[in-house]
Amino acid sequence: MLCLIALIVCTGLAIGSARYRPLAREALACVFRRVTLRKCTTGFDRRVNAALTGRVMRTHPHAARFLHRHLEGMAWAFVFVLVGSTGYLTYGLTNYFHYGSCYGPVRRGFCIFDPTGRRSQYSGILTDYHGPPIIPGSDGAPAVGAPDAPVTVIEFGSYTCPYTRRSAAVVSELLTHHAAVRFVYRQFPLDAVETASATCAEDSTGPHAGATRAAMAAACAQAEGRFWEYHRLLLSRPEALETCGGLLQLAGEAGIDQDRFTRCLAEPATLEQVRRDFEDGVRAGMYGTPTFYVNGVTLVAPSAEELDAAVQHAAGESGAR
Amino acid sequence: MTFDPRRIRGDFPPLRSGNLIYFDNACTTLRPEPVIDAVTRYYSEFPACGERSLHQLGRRVSEEVALARDAARHFLNARRSEEIVFTQNTTHAINLVAQSFPFAAGDIVMTSDQEHNSNLLPWQQLARRGVRHRAVPFGDIEALARALAPEVKLVSMVMTSNLDGASIDAERLIEVAHARAVPVLLDAAQAVPHQPIDVRALGVDFLACSGHKMLGPSATGILYGTDDWLRRLQPTLVGGGTVEDSTLEGATYREGPERFEAGLQNYAGIVGLRHAIEYLERIGWRALGEHERALTRQLDEGLRRYDDITIYGPPPDHRGGITSFAFRTIDVHDVCLLLDQSANIAVRSGRHCVHSWFNAHGVDGTVRVSLYLYNTADEVHVFLDALANVHRVLA
Numbered sequence: 001m002l003c004l005i006a007l008i009v010c011t012g013l014a015i016g017s018a019r020y021r022p023l024a025r026e027a028l029a030c031v032f033r034r035v036t037l038r039k040c041t042t043g044f045d046r047r048v049n050a051a052l053t054g055r056v057m058r059t060h061p062h063a064a065r066f067l068h069r070h071l072e073g074m075a076w077a078f079v080f081v082l083v084g085s086t087g088y089l090t091y092g093l094t095n096y097f098h099y100g101s102c103y104g105p106v107r108r109g110f111c112i113f114d115p116t117g118r119r120s121q122y123s124g125i126l127t128d129y130h131g132p133p134i135i136p137g138s139d140g141a142p143a144v145g146a147p148d149a150p151v152t153v154i155e156f157g158s159y160t161c162p163y164t165r166r167s168a169a170v171v172s173e174l175l176t177h178h179a180a181v182r183f184v185y186r187q188f189p190l191d192a193v194e195t196a197s198a199t200c201a202e203d204s205t206g207p208h209a210g211a212t213r214a215a216m217a218a219a220c221a222q223a224e225g226r227f228w229e230y231h232r233l234l235l236s237r238p239e240a241l242e243t244c245g246g247l248l249q250l251a252g253e254a255g256i257d258q259d260r261f262t263r264c265l266a267e268p269a270t271l272e273q274v275r276r277d278f279e280d281g282v283r284a285g286m287y288g289t290p291t292f293y294v295n296g297v298t299l300v301a302p303s304a305e306e307l308d309a310a311v312q313h314a315a316g317e318s319g320a321r
Numbered sequence: 322m323t324f325d326p327r328r329i330r331g332d333f334p335p336l337r338s339g340n341l342i343y344f345d346n347a348c349t350t351l352r353p354e355p356v357i358d359a360v361t362r363y364y365s366e367f368p369a370c371g372e373r374s375l376h377q378l379g380r381r382v383s384e385e386v387a388l389a390r391d392a393a394r395h396f397l398n399a400r401r402s403e404e405i406v407f408t409q410n411t412t413h414a415i416n417l418v419a420q421s422f423p424f425a426a427g428d429i430v431m432t433s434d435q436e437h438n439s440n441l442l443p444w445q446q447l448a449r450r451g452v453r454h455r456a457v458p459f460g461d462i463e464a465l466a467r468a469l470a471p472e473v474k475l476v477s478m479v480m481t482s483n484l485d486g487a488s489i490d491a492e493r494l495i496e497v498a499h500a501r502a503v504p505v506l507l508d509a510a511q512a513v514p515h516q517p518i519d520v521r522a523l524g525v526d527f528l529a530c531s532g533h534k535m536l537g538p539s540a541t542g543i544l545y546g547t548d549d550w551l552r553r554l555q556p557t558l559v560g561g562g563t564v565e566d567s568t569l570e571g572a573t574y575r576e577g578p579e580r581f582e583a584g585l586q587n588y589a590g591i592v593g594l595r596h597a598i599e600y601l602e603r604i605g606w607r608a609l610g611e612h613e614r615a616l617t618r619q620l621d622e623g624l625r626r627y628d629d630i631t632i633y634g635p636p637p638d639h640r641g642g643i644t645s646f647a648f649r650t651i652d653v654h655d656v657c658l659l660l661d662q663s664a665n666i667a668v669r670s671g672r673h674c675v676h677s678w679f680n681a682h683g684v685d686g687t688v689r690v691s692l693y694l695y696n697t698a699d700e701v702h703v704f705l706d707a708l709a710n711v712h713r714v715l716a
Contacts, residue, residue: 046654054662057710064663065714068655 002045003006003030005082006280045072061188062095103139105287122159122288122301123208125190126162126227126274135296138184140219141277142227144175145182150318151311154293156188156281159214159234160207163301167290168235169279170304178311185231187277188289200265210241215274217247221256229254322610329353330695332600340674342700343668345510347483347643347673347691349533352597359596363589371588372562372579382588389506389595391570393543396598397528400517404551406544406578407591411510412439414529414544415477417581419443419504421554423594426451428474431503435482435488436457438674440508444477459678460489462497469501476505477527481513484675484687485634486643487536495524504550510534514693515613515641526550537597538590546579551578558583609694613642616692616701623705627712633687638651645673645687651715653686659714664707 008028011021023044030040049071057064092102093113099120102111106124114120136154136263157164175183189211200213208275214234221230233240233250235249240246244265251261285295291309292299295314299306331334332353335343343351363385371382390402399405408414419496420443424430430444434456444454453472459482476498481488491507498505504526509518514535520528527550532541536599546554556563556574560583564572601609607666614637621637623629624646633645647653657670669689672679679686690704 043654046652047658050655050658050662053714054659057659057663057714061710061713068714 001034001079002048003027003034003069005039005075005077006044006048006133007031017318028201064301099287101169107198117192120301121163121166122290123163123190124157124288125188125192126287127192127282129282129285131283132209133298134283135293136186136280136282136284139183139186139276139280141186142222142231143184144228146180147182149180149182151178151181151295151314152184152293153307154184155290155309156186156277156286156292157290158188158190158208159218159238160190160209160211161289162238163236164290166237168232170302170307172306174311177308178315180315181311186280187218187274188281188291189215189274189278190289193271193278194277195271211246212271214241214247215277216252216265216270218269219273221251221254222263223264224256224260226254228257230256236241305307324605326612326695326697329604329618330697333695336509338657340636340665342664342696342704344690344695344696344700344704345667345669346514346693347534348669349539349687350514350693351695352536352593353600354592355596356536356538356558356602360589360593363592368589382465382499385592385595386586386588388575389591389598392595392598393545396518396602397513397543397545398521400521401548403577404545404546404548405596406546406551406581407586408529408542408544408581409540409587410530410531410533410542411508412542414429414542415440415506415508416443417544417558418475418477418527418529418546418554419447420474420557421553421581423553424450424452424474427472429453429455429470429472431460431465431473431476431478432456432469433461433478434626435484435487435675436479437483437508438478438676439510441677456654459498460487462490462493465494465699466497469498473501473503477508478502478505478512479508479642481509481515481643482675483511483643484673484678484689485645486511486640486691488639491523491525498511498680499524508616511641511643514601516610516648519546520545532590532597534593535563535597536600538587538593540587541590541594543594551581552576556580556583557559562586569678575667576577604694612694613692614638616696616698617642617644619698619701620692623701629716642690643689643691645691647684647687648716651712653688655715656688656708656711659711663710664703665709666704 007024010024010027013145014024026042026044030042030044033040036311044218046318049068052071053064053068092111095104096102096111096113098115099105101108101110101120102113103287106126108120112122138152138154155167157167171183174181191211193212207233216235218231220228221227230250233254237250240250248258248262252258259290288300290301294310295318297310299313300311333351335351335691353560367378367381370379371379373379373590386563390405394402408417424447430447430452432440432444432454447454454510455624457468465476476494478489478494480491495505506527506529507525509528509530511534512518513530518528520631526547528545530543533539563583564574564579566573617640618636621644622634624644626631627648629649631647634640634643648656654668657668660666660668673689
């Protein structure tokens, strides 16, 4: 398999220099013979072996003996690693183009295609829904804009997600520039509607602890007709999410009756309302927040420009129809 | 001129760095500075056509070619310069004879069974004209004598084998062949660089050799032919320079060797070849022979320490500077490549263009060390050390 490695190297070199073209041809002939289960008769693999072994021989004769005997095996190992890494690269590329992250919909880390991490700006979650994605509707969720607006933008967000918080500015810019847009906010708490974290009885732990409780608090604010005020407070004061006291304080600041708010938080119906939002998101195939649906077109953590372009496109299509 | 390899090495640019050990002289030798200078001089001072142009440059080329032809005549002790035909190499010279010799269908050409492809394939090609090729064991003059049927019209034998350095008894061979009135062509490519050749004393009819194996430029060779035999050859490669006159119906060919030298010749090479010949003549054959034999003995002694080695050919004093060997379980190409890569030692591996012998004897190939005048005992010592390292890695 030395010839396969040499073929890759020599082909690259041959593109720039005729000197390497005979070598590339020899390597190709050698690879062809090996692939067809015949011995390489060009002597190319032998020359490569000798070139490497000879250099090592000058300083490390014992290592040279090992190298000469096992170079073919090492080359096979290298090829396996090459094939594996190529597969992994393809997997990473696919993830990058589909999800904006090399690691797929949930996990994140350093991505060579996105070294600054600017594209993977979402908080992910794994779900066990494997059915076809069902594009969600407004479903009674809080909304701004005319109900018959030609473009409807639905955002699924979680108050514990820093990227949802950051998307508030994107949404604000969108609503400033596009009057004919109806914007809907739906809950997708990243603790996956964990019942324990939904109550004020005990503190929950985890990266998105309190997400469901905050979503329920927003639902209660909606019931009081003060959703957008409370929504803005939740997005701008993340420290308040940590305790029920914090949520209650924000309710007070939003002008909500705190007794009714507290009762609302304890209502199972409130939890069910949040769960419906969450399950709509799951059935839509969501894997991270914030996710936007612009007339049914999915955008995960879009930049202001991307969202603007999607809205313009949707408006154009709507007008054409 | 006193023979001193260390001083001689100074004449060869590739050896001046001291990093290269060149033991592939049977393939081609290195060229000394006088030869390189002569080639350069042609291109810088008189890069014109010989034998055609009357201007000063043209006349200078013709003079230089005449000097080179005379140097070759002197080198081989031919009777006349007109018996020297310049060719591209030995292969070209043998092909020239094969294509030009007045064969008839049913004729036979005899060779040995240890011929370079250059002295085998040209005769096999003649099968198209109904000419047959037969081989006798290398060096077996009696077998040749028995095989000399009336249909045998030419004996073409290698004088010194490039495979193992073994030489035939050329005088006896010619005597036996001439006794049946059969002319002899000697492939002297490996003989001429290492020993004095006297074509008149040998009585040989044709002799072919290469310039590049005797310090001369690439693409230079010599075909010696007796005046009588050269007249009987019908040139097959014809064109510019080969005729006195031509009409639309025919041509009058020149009498001399020029009728075999079609087209513009390798004048730079021919000029350089003369200087190679003069360089060799200054060295002196006796000193060169003794030097090569001493090195070959040293090499042979070092090689015989290996239990798993086979050394081919005659005893070291009769190998013409060539030693061929192979280890029982080590690929010869691996040895060659590792010597090159690990110690910058150039040797040859494989079947050395004598495929027919290797196929007949079931041998895969050999490592061939071929020594020449600029090689030294120190180099042989370094080679043996490097070979020991290679053996340790590969065995």
